[in-house]
Amino acid sequence: MDPNSPILFFDSGVGGLSVLAPTRLLLPNAPVVYAADSAGFPYGKRSEAEIASRVPALLGRLVERFQPRLAVIACNTASTIALDHVRSALDLPVVGTVPAIKPAAELSASRVIGVLGTEATVRQPYVDDLAASFAADCTIIRHGSPGLVELAEAKLAGAEISVEAVRAATQPMFDAPGGDRIDTVVLACTHFPLLQEELGQAFPKVSYVDGGPGIARRIAWLTREQPWPQEPAGGIIVYTSADGERPLMSVLARYGLTEVKTL
Ligand code: DGL
Numbered sequence: 001m002d003p004n005s006p007i008l009f010f011d012s013g014v015g016g017l018s019v020l021a022p023t024r025l026l027l028p029n030a031p032v033v034y035a036a037d038s039a040g041f042p043y044g045k046r047s048e049a050e051i052a053s054r055v056p057a058l059l060g061r062l063v064e065r066f067q068p069r070l071a072v073i074a075c076n077t078a079s080t081i082a083l084d085h086v087r088s089a090l091d092l093p094v095v096g097t098v099p100a101i102k103p104a105a106e107l108s109a110s111r112v113i114g115v116l117g118t119e120a121t122v123r124q125p126y127v128d129d130l131a132a133s134f135a136a137d138c139t140i141i142r143h144g145s146p147g148l149v150e151l152a153e154a155k156l157a158g159a160e161i162s163v164e165a166v167r168a169a170t171q172p173m174f175d176a177p178g179g180d181r182i183d184t185v186v187l188a189c190t191h192f193p194l195l196q197e198e199l200g201q202a203f204p205k206v207s208y209v210d211g212g213p214g215i216a217r218r219i220a221w222l223t224r225e226q227p228w229p230q231e232p233a234g235g236i237i238v239y240t241s242a243d244g245e246r247p248l249m250s251v252l253a254r255y256g257l258t259e260v261k262t263l
Contacts, residue, residue: 001069003227006031006235007219008068010059012043013149014156014247015190016074017255019097022216023072024256029228032235033066034257039241041153043077044118044146044189051120055082056089058240061263063090066236070222072215073097076188077118080126093222099127099188100211105135107207112139112181114173114206117188119144127188141182143173145189151198152191156247166195167202174203182206234258 007023009016013036020034040046040054055078059071072095073079073086079096087094099121104113113135115122122142131140147169155161173179184207187193193210200208235257239246242262252258 001226003229004031004233005067005069006033007223008062008066008071009034009074010037010055010062010071010078011035011075011190012037012041012077013153013191014194015149015152016072017156018190018193018210019072019074019212019215020255022213023219026216026220027223027228029230029232031229031233032256033062033068033238034235034255035062035238035263036240038239038244038246041244042118042146042149043075044120044144044149046120048081048120051078051081052085056085058263059086060089062238063092065263068092069226070095070219072219074190074215076121076190080121080124095215095218095222097190097211097215099130099186100209100214101127101130101140101186102134103214104184104186104209105138107209108138108184110181110183111137112141112178112183114179114182114185115140115142115188116148116170116173116185116192117142117144118149119146121188139178141173141176141179143170143176145169148195149189149191152194153245155194156251157245158248158251161195161198163198163201166198170199170202184209187211232256236261238263
């Protein structure tokens with residue numbers, strides 16, 4: 001194993017940074033390539049067929065170019081739809097990101113859990129299976145919010161995000177039948193932990209479950225016997241389109257990403 005072989009993170013946009021951050025805490029010297037499919041963003045509005053063909057093809061190109069040791073699909077939409085396709089197309093370990101319904105069920109006292117994701121994620125049978133396996137005695141209220149995805153992108157691009165805007169994009173989940181009894185919310189889109197501060201201010205009485213730290217532990221475990229560089233090196237962010245709204249370089253630097261490339 002080449003110590004410089006990176007971990008590849010993949011998302012439609014900035015969401016995967018919420019998985020990269022806890023991974024860097026555990027593996028500070030890990031070389032990182034972060035791919036944002038800016039040409040395909042937002043995934044939440046795409047069809048299952050589009051995601052299932054697009055994601056494995058892009059990951060194939062990224063793996064060929066950057067020779068990662070492991071790939072992380074740091075996106076719930078892509079993982080709940082295309083994880084199996086990607087695993088069968090690639091010859092390396094692939095870690096997915098799926099809604100953290102199990103830890104939410106362990107936490108909820110009211111037994112009413114909100115699953116906040118993209119429109120595409122919340123309609124996946126994968127979510128039904130997680131609910132049936134780990135939260136059979138809970139009521140699961142799902143809400144797909146493209147507005148929150150846009151707010152997270154805008155925040156990292158340097159815009160001022162109001163708590164009111166975050167509240168308005170999330171409120172329908174609490175207004176759904178039984179929604180007033182939600183005490184635990186699964187952040188089932190990797191963009192949403194980036195808004196945790198605003199969500200906490202808008203709805204302070206509920207607990208939020210972010211799968212990121214658990215995924216970071218899984219990455220560290222899978223690579224536990226592998227060599228790393230002696231020093232942290234600057235990571236690379238790769239976009240699939242040449243233009244569009246992008247996170248600030250100063251923000252990316254906080255995640256160790258210093259070099260920009262286009263696929
Ligand atoms: N970050 C993504 C997720 O976890 C997708 C957001 C989008 O592109 O709609 O689902």
